[in-house]
Amino acid sequence: FLPRHQQLSERVRKRLYYGWDKDCSLDNLSSPVADIAVELLQKVAPSPIRRLQKKYVSHVSREACISPCSMMLALVYIERLRHRNPEYLQQISSSDLFLISMMVASKYLYDEGEEEEVFNDEWGAAGKVDVQTMNTLEMNFLSAIDWSLYTDPRELFEVLSWLEG
Secondary structure: OOOOHHHHHHHHHHHOOOOOOOOOOOOOOOHHHHHHHHHHHHHHOOOOOOOOOHHHHHHHHHHHOOOHHHHHHHHHHHHHHHHHOHHHHHHOOHHHHHHHHHHHHHHHHHOOOOOOOOOHHHHHHHHOOOHHHHHHHHHHHHHHOOOOOOOOHHHHHHHHHHHHO
16 A cells, blocks of 8 residues: 555654664554644534543553554544544544544554454444444534545555654
């Protein structure tokens, strides 16, 4: 999906504060990236109900093994929603937006069939919501974004450059 994946991994590891060790895991969000997620999602989904907190981001990130690439793709989706369907962002809580955008991005990037299949009940457990809620959140998110999930790699690199800044 992404050209020069090894170089991208090194860039993410160094510039998004994952450490210098080449064996370090990129299967959850670093503390600075979690801070950015909280700040950004609280702005785009301003509902005071289930307001996103760093503790929740850290918990879900660990439990669901959210990669930095999933986060970048989720940010692309959220930016699309800001332009195409801002009403949706006024209706959803920032915690729910974080959870569902990460799930959809992770499914898009990593769900290749039965071996790596991502189940909504597992994401629900990570986010402390039931599977029916996850299903509803997923359908509403996909409808709001008009099922437009494909992303040109250049969009991910733009988000990475923004995160690095």
